[in-house]
Amino acid sequence: MVFLFQDLKNLYGVAKDKYKEFGVNTDLALNELKQISLSIHCWQGDDVGGFERPESVITGGGILSTGNYPGKARTIKELQMDLTKALSLIPGNQRVNLHASYGDFKRKFIDRNAIKPEHFQNWIDWAKEKKLGLDFNSTLFSHPKADSGYTLSSKSSEIRNFWIEHVQKCREISAEIGRQLNNPVIHNLWIPDGSKDIPVDRAGHRDLLKNSLDQIFDQKLNPEYVKDSLEGKLFGIGSEAFVVGSHDFYLSYAVKNNLMLTLDTGHFHPTESVADKLTAILPFLNGIMLHISRGVRWDSDHVVILNDDLMHLSEEIIRCKNREKIYLGLDFFDASINRLGAWVIGARSTLKSLLNALLQPLELLKEYEENNQLFQRLAYLEEIKSLPFGAVWDYYCYKHNVPIGKDWIKSVEEYEHSTLVNRT
Ligand code: RNT
Ligand code: ZN
Numbered sequence: 001m002v003f004l005f006q007d008l009k010n011l012y013g014v015a016k017d018k019y020k021e022f023g024v025n026t027d028l029a030l031n032e033l034k035q036i037s038l039s040i041h042c043w044q045g046d047d048v049g050g051f052e053r054p055e056s057v058i059t060g061g062g063i064l065s066t067g068n069y070p071g072k073a074r075t076i077k078e079l080q081m082d083l084t085k086a087l088s089l090i091p092g093n094q095r096v097n098l099h100a101s102y103g104d105f106k107r108k109f110i111d112r113n114a115i116k117p118e119h120f121q122n123w124i125d126w127a128k129e130k131k132l133g134l135d136f137n138s139t140l141f142s143h144p145k146a147d148s149g150y151t152l153s154s155k156s157s158e159i160r161n162f163w164i165e166h167v168q169k170c171r172e173i174s175a176e177i178g179r180q181l182n183n184p185v186i187h188n189l190w191i192p193d194g195s196k197d198i199p200v201d202r203a204g205h206r207d208l209l210k211n212s213l214d215q216i217f218d219q220k221l222n223p224e225y226v227k228d229s230l231e232g233k234l235f236g237i238g239s240e241a242f243v244v245g246s247h248d249f250y251l252s253y254a255v256k257n258n259l260m261l262t263l264d265t266g267h268f269h270p271t272e273s274v275a276d277k278l279t280a281i282l283p284f285l286n287g288i289m290l291h292i293s294r295g296v297r298w299d300s301d302h303v304v305i306l307n308d309d310l311m312h313l314s315e316e317i318i319r320c321k322n323r324e325k326i327y328l329g330l331d332f333f334d335a336s337i338n339r340l341g342a343w344v345i346g347a348r349s350t351l352k353s354l355l356n357a358l359l360q361p362l363e364l365l366k367e368y369e370e371n372n373q374l375f376q377r378l379a380y381l382e383e384i385k386s387l388p389f390g391a392v393w394d395y396y397c398y399k400h401n402v403p404i405g406k407d408w409i410k411s412v413e414e415y416e417h418s419t420l421v422n423r424t
Helices: 002-021 026-034 076-087 117-130 157-181 202-217 247-257 274-284 308-319 339-358 362-370 374-386 389-399 407-418
Strands: 038-041 095-099 133-137 185-189 226-231 260-264 288-292 294-296 299-302 326-330
Touching (some): 002 026, 002 389, 026 339, 026 389, 038 076, 076 117, 076 339, 095 326, 117 157, 157 185, 157 202, 157 226, 185 288, 202 247, 226 247, 226 288, 247 260, 260 274, 274 288, 288 308, 308 339, 326 339, 339 389, 339 407, 362 374
Parallel strands (some): 038 095, 038 326, 095 133, 133 185, 260 288, 288 326
Antiparallel strands (some): 294 299
């Protein structure tokens, strides 16, 4: 153990000197990384099931969790245990992102328009104990009143009003969580509304959605406790031809109403760059929430890995002005592999991409750019790709008391054998 630590320190020392040659201070980069939290999405732990009914499963909404790996969390207690385990393998202080369907309903069926802060007291107490911030999402899928494919933009006023009430309740719950934790909650709203085939009344549904949102945001809540964000999408299963709440719709609505916008990295055309969007829209918004995900063909929710898209996204997060207006969250669900292992892969890869961005010699690169020394800019960008990044990352993990390198994989395997296999 002593030797291992000495090795680690030596490697870090070598890496530190290497980065110094490029004018980068690795200690400062590690300090900056410590300030960034990821909002870990609770729904990876149980395939977006929630706790409204025994055996709740995701239905409708155009999203789907595939796979049947054993060990899915069946109760709040199990989910909190799994989250605690996952968080113990991720360096730094993170947050937890909840969905309205994950309340503590005590085996009673509470309909979505009747949920209250008391149903989330269990989560608030848990978060306090673990010193975690929380975020919140309204749940407008997996419900008979969402089966038509329309919720806030439904042509039925009864359905619309039901969902308006639900979102109003969710905003109040978010504000109460924010008040008790003394830490603002991002309330995110994503709706599944859309149609499989070509509609003729796009305008009608969009008018209705605008109207529903106006009613929802008419209620002013304390921005110290809750911040509202709207999430658009390109298409879903069963909403291939039309999505009412598209990116353009919510971007316009959020700018006009001084709200935040959620960019889910799986919700755009594959060649569109979400990284490029940040600086284009941030100046006009109250903030951006990122749902970091990985789109693969038709699926927008694969486990996040350290690929080019993620690296570019993190570079833009670190380089842009007003970084404090960008909130980071994960959003994927995979039931085909160890579920908490999936959380840790996504979170560690995201943190690695941020660290990589923090270790770039930005001032130097900007100088070359401004002097039109574009050969030097490109050459440096290529050279820094082979700097000893891994040693800096390992040192960060060591400093934060989480397993170094591949050791966390063993820890997930042990947890699977001791705990998850017993959940049948
Ligand atoms: C769906 C959206 C949304 C959901 C979660 C479960 O396409 O990305 O954010 O993934 O609310
Ligand atoms: Zn999302």
